[in-house]
Amino acid sequence: MAEQTLAGLRVLVTRPAHQAEGLIDALQKQGGEPIPFPLLEIEPIDESDRGAYNLIKARILDLDLYAGVIFISPNAARIGEQWIDQYWPQLPVGIDWLAIGAGTAATLESLGIHAYHVKNGFDSEALLADPLLENIAEKRFLILRGEGGRELLAETLRSRGADVDYADLYRRVCPRYSQAEIKSTIYAQRLSVILITSGMALDNLLELAGAESDLLETALIVPSRRIADLARARGFTRIRIADGPDDSSMIRALAAY
Structure with a gap:
């Protein structure tokens, strides 16, 4: 059984749905609670x-x-x-x-x-x-x-x-969500961290959910200094840079929280 290094973490997974399965599985195996919320669709x-x-x-x-x-x-x-x-x-x-x-x-x-x-x-x-x-x-x-x-x-x-x-x-393209879905996923439950792997996903998050203080104060994990700078410019204050956008790098950055 995998070590439960992520126990208690509620993690918003924002990859496109067809690319998120491996990350969701890895989070679950280490005790985390992945919350799928794709911020990009590929057409x-x-x-x-x-x-x-x-x-x-x-x-x-x-x-x-x-x-x-x-x-x-x-x-x-x-x-x-x-x-x-x-x-x-x-x-x-x-x-x-x-x-x-x-x-x-x-x-x-x-x-x-x-x-x-x-x-x-x-x-x-x-x-x-x-x-x-x-x-x-x-x-x-x-x-x-x-x-x-x-x-x-x-x-x-x-x-x-x-x-x-x-x-x-x-x-x-930015997925469509109802206001009820956005509220129940992002604001009604306390998120531990949000995983963001591209600048477009970051912009879509803000477009969908708004730049509310509860969101901007939530921890972000991003794959590069460039995206960290974008997040900081948009008002996020708790940002950790992973070694890369791959699942293993994001998991390692999560485990360091």
């Missing part, structure tokens, strides 16, 4: 958005023209692999497959794509600091991501002389 781009759909298709059909393909997230890995499998029964050769973070790399590995990732890094900054992306002038890269993602990766690659294209594979 793959489909044929109802003809322009965006056709652009993705064109990028994937040109896959063998790229020196490197970068998957931004596990969702980009999952949806991107479906696109690639549809048009490339065999992966094109001569491409560097790159992943942001171990979770993205693990998702790709499970789908048959072996991708390089920085062992102790989980964000664009870590990949950009890797020697693999130093001498890239005149090389062409494809970034697979969700709509509206950060521009740092593409901007930095371009500043190093590379050509960069995007394929925006999905949208991140």
Whole structure:
């Protein structure tokens, strides 16, 4: 039986529902009380958005023209692999497959794509600091991501002389909750801590629940200094930075409370 290191902690789990199962299970095994409250839903781009759909298709059909393909997230890995499998029964050769973070790399590995990732890094900054992306002038890269993602990766690659294209594979949307659901989940029961793994999830939390003092005084665990700075700017006062956004890092940060 797992040690009950999280006994008594009531933890708001805000990952998208399809990505939260492992974290919820780990919390329960260590005695915590996970409270699922997804703050993002992932909507793959489909044929109802003809322009965006056709652009993705064109990028994937040109896959063998790229020196490197970068998957931004596990969702980009999952949806991107479906696109690639549809048009490339065999992966094109001569491409560097790159992943942001171990979770993205693990998702790709499970789908048959072996991708390089920085062992102790989980964000664009870590990949950009890797020697693999130093001498890239005149090389062409494809970034697979969700709509509206950060521009740092593409901007930095371009500043190093590379050509960069995007394929925006999905949208991140804010789930709909009734006021009764929000009140009963966030305000009617005393939360010990809220787990936030992206800036968009943080903004959605405030949009849904409002910047009430009870919420802003609740402890947050976030995966990076960047998101900690965002949370602080929005009024949160009790913020702990985990080693990364993966389940194990979030659990370790929780256990330190």
